[in-house]
Amino acid sequence: MRELAIFGGDPVVSAGEVKSWPPITQADRDAVNAVFDSNIFHGSNAPQATALQRELEEYFGVKHCLSVNSGTAALHMAIASLGIGPGDEVIVPAFTFWATAAAVLHHNAIPVFVDIEDDAFCIDANKIEAAITDKTKAILPVHIHGMPANMDAIMAIAKKHNLKVVGDACQAHGAAVNGKKVGSIEDTAGFSTNRSKNLSSGEGGFFVTNDDDAFAVAKQLREFGEVVLPSGTREYNSFGLGWNYRSHEFINAFCRSQLKHLPENNAKRQEFAAFLTRELTNIPGFRGPYTPPGREPVYFSYIVRFCPEELGLDLTMAEYKSAVMKILAAEGIRLGQWQTRPVPGQDVFLKKQGYGKGCPWECSHYNKKIEYRGEDYPVTVDFIASHSYLAGVYPPNTLDLMAKYIEGFKKVSAQPDKIVKVAKEKR
Ligand SMILES: Cc1ncc(COP(=O)(O)O)c(C=O)c1O
The missing domain is CATH 3.40.640.10 (Type I PLP-dependent aspartate aminotransferase-like (Major domain))
Structure with missing residues (x-):
């Protein structure tokens, strides 16, 4: 079993290997x-x-x-x-x-x-x-x-x-x-x-x-x-x-x-996403995104779902996600959090901070009362809690890098005790 980089092993992806977006010519x-x-x-x-x-x-x-x-x-x-x-x-x-x-x-x-x-x-x-x-x-x-x-x-x-x-x-x-x-x-x-x-x-x-x-x-x-x-x-x-x-x-x-270069760049994103999603299906603890029939995504972000239940771990989603993100970051694989709450849970809506005195919600042209609460959108709350985006899933990065990402996910999935260890250190 290869030692995780967070515990002193060699990282799967070396520093500087992930190229930034967009490619400039x-x-x-x-x-x-x-x-x-x-x-x-x-x-x-x-x-x-x-x-x-x-x-x-x-x-x-x-x-x-x-x-x-x-x-x-x-x-x-x-x-x-x-x-x-x-x-x-x-x-x-x-x-x-x-x-x-x-x-x-x-x-x-x-x-x-x-x-x-x-x-x-x-x-x-x-x-x-x-x-x-x-x-x-x-x-x-x-x-x-x-x-x-x-x-x-x-x-x-x-x-x-x-x-x-x-x-x-x-x-x-x-x-x-x-x-x-x-x-x-x-x-x-x-x-x-x-x-x-x-x-x-x-x-x-x-x-x-x-x-x-x-x-x-x-x-x-x-x-x-x-x-x-x-x-x-x-x-x-x-x-x-x-x-x-x-x-x-x-x-x-x-x-x-x-x-x-947009068509060829989108095609690369789609190729990388197809590979990652296929491979993640066989790695307990993670899932790629689902694409409903008829829809053709262009993977602005490649989204990963965290599935602690597949590893039978006694960790909350938040503990599992945070530990895994830390472990993978040490492996040179960055997962990022995009959005922390439903938009109606942001202060601008909770406190109705628009134009001056509550406008447009409390202006005479809107004679209704509307209240916003983030928790009224449970699917959004769950989605944000259980997903992250995987950085670098675009050209000029290559399929070789995507293969290394998969190697990293496999390395983590195979060592659930280490995930628990990292999670407990944080408790
Ligand atoms: C979904 C969505 N809507 C609107 C915007 C606003 O675009 P801009 O930052 O160019 O104003 C962005 C990007 O930042 C976005 O991701």
Whole structure:
């Protein structure tokens, strides 16, 4: 039996072996440098922004795209461009990054949370109808960890109740349902391109839609509420409240360069995930993610479930998870915690800290009482408690590294007494 690194053995993965994301090439550097040479650094009609938008429209199979400066901005535009506003309710999954719900609040609308599926980790379509009221205007599925939500069911519910669907696809560039990419299924959608994302440009995002009216509104919202003609001419007359959500030309150029590699990078993530999931099936104590039929995830994060019961250990989930994460970290295999509670359990919701005096919840346009409690979403609570993401499951890392990860999981699984020892040391 090989000694665990935490007790002085050799680690499975050496320091520096796990490469960071995204892979940067000379082409990326050249693309950014070319922006310096062009002397055009910003503008909604700037050449890099315009070209990026056309390329993204083609990749996603959508009619319109607007490049913006963050995923949060894109989501806010996705909400606002559909006419959702003060007092309207929007249904949001309890498990997401809080910016999803912030985009709703930014337009003085009210997030109403729904728990997630117990086999995947997206909003549970079976629980959506119970959350619909006469104030509901939209459903906002999040394709979390690169897993597309149950879009067939969600679109059918939206149709039945005459609701809009806004997609948070910030973690799911290229994920698809029955061959159709997320972002192209919803009425509007927002994507992030911050550093960690499958399509990365450091910071940034983009808005997509097939709806001409939403596109026209979103375009104004991106730039101070004004209309800016392709020639750059401005009337300097704002048609309504807008922001400065324009993207930068350096970022647009970097994003275009990275976009060229998105399909092959996603394919690598899928190959690594398929290998890990297959192998983990045979290692007591751990499980890979389940993919419901028809959904094609792109593994923004590769999620591992902790299963102490498979090893017959007398440890709580928290003790087991923490001990295993410590042991694997010493082996050079990093598991990370993404989110610590359901979004409605965050202070902003518990204390209703919005605009000034409780707005939008206590403003006159919302004549209802709504209370938020994290514990009302038990599937989300359990998911967060029993899962972590496995770092480094992307190129330029290789299948050889994934094989070492599996070696590490096997090494730990074969020494349950050592897991208990590490857990007890912490007690
Ligand atoms: C699910 C989700 N929604 C929204 C966002 C917000 O994107 P950004 O950080 O680009 O504003 C992110 C990313 O950070 C995210 O992961």
